[in-house]
Structure formats: C-alpha cells, structure tokens
Amino acid sequence: MTSLSTDAPAASTARSGKRAATPESRPRQSFWARENIAKILFVVPAGLYMLLFFGYPVAKNLVMSMQDYTTKTFFTGEAPWVGFQNYITVISSNLFGPALLNTALFTIASIAGQFAIGLALACFFNRNFPLSRFLRAMLLLPWLLPLIVASATWRSILDQDSGILNQFLGTFGVPAIPWLTSPDVALLAVILVNIWVGIPFNVTLLYGGLQDIPAELYEAGQLDGATGWKAFRYITWPNLRPVVSVVLILGVVYTIKVLDIILGLTNGGPANSTQTIAVRSYQESFVNFEFGVGAAFSNILIIISLVFAVIYLRANRRAVDE
Amino acid sequence: MTTATLNHSSVRVSALRRKAIKTRASTVLGILFLAFMLFPIYWMVNASLQPSGNTLSADFFPWNPSFAGYEKAIADQGKNLLTSLVIALGTVVVTLAIAAPAAYALAQFKFRWISWALLAILIAQMIPGVVIANALYAAYNNLGLLNSIPGLVLADASHAIPFAILIMRASMMSIPASIIEAARVDGAGQVRAFFSIAMPIAKNALITAGLFAFLFAWSDFLFALTLTTTDEIRPVTLGIYQYLGTQVSNWSAVMATAVLSSLPAIVLLVVAQKYIAAGATGGAVK
Numbered sequence: 001m002t003s004l005s006t007d008a009p010a011a012s013t014a015r016s017g018k019r020a021a022t023p024e025s026r027p028r029q030s031f032w033a034r035e036n037i038a039k040i041l042f043v044v045p046a047g048l049y050m051l052l053f054f055g056y057p058v059a060k061n062l063v064m065s066m067q068d069y070t071t072k073t074f075f076t077g078e079a080p081w082v083g084f085q086n087y088i089t090v091i092s093s094n095l096f097g098p099a100l101l102n103t104a105l106f107t108i109a110s111i112a113g114q115f116a117i118g119l120a121l122a123c124f125f126n127r128n129f130p131l132s133r134f135l136r137a138m139l140l141l142p143w144l145l146p147l148i149v150a151s152a153t154w155r156s157i158l159d160q161d162s163g164i165l166n167q168f169l170g171t172f173g174v175p176a177i178p179w180l181t182s183p184d185v186a187l188l189a190v191i192l193v194n195i196w197v198g199i200p201f202n203v204t205l206l207y208g209g210l211q212d213i214p215a216e217l218y219e220a221g222q223l224d225g226a227t228g229w230k231a232f233r234y235i236t237w238p239n240l241r242p243v244v245s246v247v248l249i250l251g252v253v254y255t256i257k258v259l260d261i262i263l264g265l266t267n268g269g270p271a272n273s274t275q276t277i278a279v280r281s282y283q284e285s286f287v288n289f290e291f292g293v294g295a296a297f298s299n300i301l302i303i304i305s306l307v308f309a310v311i312y313l314r315a316n317r318r319a320v321d322e
Numbered sequence: 323m324t325t326a327t328l329n330h331s332s333v334r335v336s337a338l339r340r341k342a343i344k345t346r347a348s349t350v351l352g353i354l355f356l357a358f359m360l361f362p363i364y365w366m367v368n369a370s371l372q373p374s375g376n377t378l379s380a381d382f383f384p385w386n387p388s389f390a391g392y393e394k395a396i397a398d399q400g401k402n403l404l405t406s407l408v409i410a411l412g413t414v415v416v417t418l419a420i421a422a423p424a425a426y427a428l429a430q431f432k433f434r435w436i437s438w439a440l441l442a443i444l445i446a447q448m449i450p451g452v453v454i455a456n457a458l459y460a461a462y463n464n465l466g467l468l469n470s471i472p473g474l475v476l477a478d479a480s481h482a483i484p485f486a487i488l489i490m491r492a493s494m495m496s497i498p499a500s501i502i503e504a505a506r507v508d509g510a511g512q513v514r515a516f517f518s519i520a521m522p523i524a525k526n527a528l529i530t531a532g533l534f535a536f537l538f539a540w541s542d543f544l545f546a547l548t549l550t551t552t553d554e555i556r557p558v559t560l561g562i563y564q565y566l567g568t569q570v571s572n573w574s575a576v577m578a579t580a581v582l583s584s585l586p587a588i589v590l591l592v593v594a595q596k597y598i599a600a601g602a603t604g605g606a607v608k
Contacts, residue, residue, distance in 0.1 A: 064456065074460075139356060143602075146543065154362060253448045263547075282544075285455075294452075305449075
C-alpha cells in the first residue's frame with residue numbers, strides 16, 4: 001500500500017523527466033498549458049456562481065446601503081448617494097433597539113434550549129441501544145421539513161382558542177394563553193418553535209462528537225471511580241469542548257438570520273414584539289420598498305455574523321489541531 | 323466451592339439481565355422522546371384529515387377521516403406543488419453540474435489557493451439569505467428573471483452549492499491519486515478521468531448532495547417570497563404562507579398542504595436514510 005502510493009509520484013516524475021529529455025519541447029509546453037486550462041475549467045462554473053450569487057450581493061448591499069434606493073429607482077434608474085444616512089435612519093428608528101434586543105434574546109434563548117436538549121439527547125443516544133440508530137435518524141425530521149410547514153403546524157398547535165396546547169393546559173386549569181397574539185408571550189412562543197426545529201442539528205453534531213471520544217477513556221475513568229455525572233464532568237465535557245464551540249458558534253450564525261419561522265408564525269408582530277434585525281431587513285426592503293434601509297439592516301446582520309464566523313474559524317482550527 | 327461458583331454465575335446472570343432491562347428501558351425511553359419530538363408532525367397529519375372548518379378539532383385521532391382538506395389543497399395548491407417540484411429538480415441539476423467538477427478540482431488538483439477557496443465557501447454559507455435576496459431583486463428586475471423558474475432555480479442553488487462542494491470534495495479526497503494517474507497514463511483526459519473514475523467513486527456523496535439540493539430548494543421560502551411578485555410562478559411554501567396570511571379560514575386545507583409539502587422529506591428520510599444521515603453529519607449546514 002505504502003509502496004504503491006510512493007511509487008506513483010516517482011513514476012510521474014520519471015515520465016515527465018523523460019519527456020523533458022526529448023528534443024521537441026514545444027508540444028510538451030502546450031500539453032501542460034492545456035492541462036492547466038482544463039484544470040481551471042473545472043472550477044470556473046463554481047467560481048462564477050460564487051461571485052455572482054454571493055460576492056455580488058454582498059458588494060451590492062454595501063453600495064445600496066449608501067443609496068436612496070426605493071421603488072422609484074426601478075423606474076428612473078436613479079439611486080442618489082446618501083452616505084451613511086440609511087445607517088442613521090436605522091439606528092435612530094425606534095424599532096432598532098427592540099429589534100436588536102429581540103435578536104439577542106431569540107438567538108441566546110434558542111441556542112441555550114437547542115443545545116441543552118440536544119446534548120441530553122445526544123448523550124442518551126450514545127448508549128447505543130436497539131433501534132437507537134433508527135430513532136436518531138427519525139429525529140432529523142423536524143429539521144428536514146420546510147420551515148414554513150413547521151410554522152403552519154405550530155400556528156395550529158398554538159392557536160389560542162382551539163389549539164391543542166391550550167386545550168392540554170386547560171385540563172390542568174391553565175387559562176388559554178394567547179401564544180402568538182399577545183406581545184408578552186409571542187417571542188417566547190417563537191423561541192420554543194425554533195428550539196424544536198434546531199434540536200436535530202444539535203443532536204447530530206454532538207452525537208458525532210461523543211462517538212469520537214475513545215471508549216478507553218471511560219474504562220480508565222471507571223477504575224478511578226469516575227462514573228455517571230463524574231464521567232460526564234471529567235471525561236465527556238473536556239473532550240467534547242471543541243465540538244461544543246463549533247456547535248454553539250454555528251448555532252449563532254444560523255439563528256441570527258432566521259426569517260421563515262418568524263414570518264410564518266407572527267410576521268414580526270404582535271405590536272412588533274417579535275421583530276428582529278433579519279425581519280426588519282426583509283420588511284424595509286420588500287414591504288416598505290426601502291431597499292437602502294433594508295440593506296443597512298442586513299449589513300448590520302452580516303457584521304454580527306462575521307464576528308462569529310471569525311470565532312468559528314479559530315475554534316475550528318483549534319479543534320483540528322487538537 | 324460449588325456454591326461459590328453458583329453464586330458467582332447467578333450474580334453474573336442477574337447483572338446481564340439488569341443490563342438487558344436497561345437497554346430495553348432505553349429503547350422505550352427513546353421511542354417516547356421521539357414521539358414527543360414528532361408529535362407536531364402527527365398533529366399536522368391528524369388535523370389535515372379532520373372535516374374542514376375554521377376551528378381546529380380536538381380529536382386525537384381522525385376516526386372519520388375526511389379528505390376534503392386534501393381536495394381543497396390540491397385544487398388550490400396543486401399547480402404550486404408542481405412548480406416547487408420543477409424548481410427543486412432544476413436546482414439539483416444546476417447544483418450538481420456546478421459543484422461536482424469544482425469538488426473534484428478542489429480535492430485532486432494542487433491549486434495553491436485551495437485553502438482560500440474553502441474559506442470563501444465556508445463564509446458564503448453564513449451570508450444571510452436576505453442579503454442575497456435584496457441584491458438579486460434589483461438584478462433580476464433588470465434581467466427579467468423575476469417570476470421565472472430559472473431565476474428561482476439559480477437563487478435556490480445558493481442554498482445548496484457550497485454544501486454540495488464541501489461534501490463531495492470530502493469524498494473525492496479519498497480517491498488515491500494513483501488511480502487517476504493510471505487512467506491518465508492510459509490516455510484519459512481530465513474530463514474522462516472525472517466522469518469515469520471520480521464520479522462513480524463519489525457516487526454516494528453525489529446522491530447526498532443531490533438529495534439535499536432537492537430538499538433545500540423544495541423548502542425555500544425566502545426567495546419564493548422575494549423574487550416573485552405575481553401568482554404565476556408560486557412555490558408551495560409561498561402558497562402556505564398566503565394561506566396563513568389572512569385569518570386562517572380552512573385549517574384542514576392548510577394542514578393538508580403542509581402534509582403534501584412534507585412528503586419529500588418524510589419519504590427521503592425513510593428510503594434514503596443512509597444518504598440523509600451522511601449529509602446531516604458531513605455538512606453541518608443550514
């Protein structure tokens with residue numbers, strides 16, 4: 001096996017060496033040129049796509065956020081330059097503070113819930129009992145459904161008058177809670193749904209991390225009396241740490257931009273109690289047709305994501321190094 | 323002496339039995355957890371089979387299933403389901419056509435900038451969809467791509483292409499360079515080597531990438547919402563949103579549409595579990 005893999009490059013250098021020795025070097029040159037062009041052609045479609053559908057939007061958003069870009073722009077083609085005016089509009093709007101706070105609450109609470117339940121389930125499935133593989137795969141379902149389907153389903157469950165949740169709570173004498181129609185609980189309801197959607201992702205990644213911890217560590221720990229909670233505290237947790245940081249940071253990056261669930265459940269209401277930066281960005285652009293202001297909102301979103309992306313990449317590198 | 327060994331073995335037997343009971347208890351507990359997690363999905367199916375009306379029935383089981391909801395769903399949303407299907411299939415084709423060669427190149431060719439390309443792909447996955455929608459709306463407006471299937475296919479591919487490149491590259495990394503080298507010596511061009519060696523070996527990753535491209539495009543809501551302005555081209559996710567928009571007047575039709583839109587995910591999770599599980603662990607996206 002080893003000899004095979006070391007042989008191959010040696011053979012190839014021998015071949016090219018032989019070719020170099022032939023008097024005709026022009027065809028060889030054009031062969032390598034063609035070779036390199038062929039290689040580049042493999043990545044050209046993807047490179048173009050990435051530029052057009054990721055690079056261009058980011059650049060365009062930056063420019064748009066400095067322009068008075070509205071419906072009028074589509075007719076006149078004019079988008080007057082306004083500098084940082086859109087950002088001033090955003091930050092001084094009275095929805096900015098609440099939206100930022102909601103984004104933080106939504107993100108932190110969602111991740112805390114998803115992670116805690118996800119870790120518990122991952123530890124549970126790590127026991128590998130009969131059917132565990134099948135059950136774990138089925139657990140992916142909430143994550144694979146279209147988010148708007150999840151929203152519709154939860155809308156029916158959380159319905160104040162006839163939803164099953166209130167009927168269930170009613171049997172314990174709890175008065176009907178206006179989950180999605182009261183500003184006091186709407187954010188909580190949206191967070192609960194998002195936790196439900198995110199659990200499978202957390203279970204999958206954390207389970208993978210648990211599987212990578214060598215069984216010998218637990219066997220050795222058992223001799224030292226580390227079982228149960230102690231084994232988790234002194235063996236599982238320290239070894240899982242790199243995976244944990246990746247899960248948490250990716251969680252932030254993906255949760256901060258959640259839009260489908262909030263639009264499907266509450267549309268940012270009632271009384272703006274579920275407005276987040278992502279919802280603001282969507283509504284400014286596609287409801288108010290203030291594309292410049294919407295772009296400013298989404299750039300704020302990008303900056304927050306970017307901070308966590310950098311943390312992610314560093315954590316990931318550490319995870320690889322360790 | 324004999325009693326001692328007897329005792330010993332009976333202790334062992336009871337320990338084994340305790341272990342067996344424990345694993346059985348785990349299975350039962352696992353089923354309970356799953357039932358709890360999947361209850362909303364059961365409830366969706368249940369609600370879809372209740373007689374139509376604007377209130378939700380509290381029956382725990384559809385004893386007298388009514389298919390009125392499905393009739394209305396198909397009448398209202400049948401065309402939208404078809405639109406979603408066409409868009410999802412188109413996205414699979416575009417994603418694989420663009421991502422597979424790139425994955426092969428990033429796995430096998432020794433470009434100096436590979437780590438930069440991978441970094442760009444990772445970052446691209448983190449860009450909020452609303453940023454892309456914001457810019458595409460203006461561009462599509464100029465190009466006449468609003469309200470068009472190609473426009474939605476190309477936009478939806480942005481959900482899938484970075485993921486597809488990463489997951490296919492991971493599997494193509496394991497192809498020994500010597501195999502491709504051998505084919506090249508036999509006179510196969512780069513393209514031949516890619517199609518007849520790399521693609522068959524990476525078949526599983528190709529299927530996983532294709533399945534997820536389908537699911538991502540089928541689930542897409544943001545681009546459907548922002549890049550269409552008429553109801554000519556309307557993916558079913560948008561159809562559900564419009565059902566929900568006003569006061570919901572017919573829950574069984576909404577839920578029937580929800581069930582129909584869940585079918586691809588449910589079917590794929592059952593028949594292609596291996597590939598879905600591979601994608602869930604390998605990709606770590608969405």
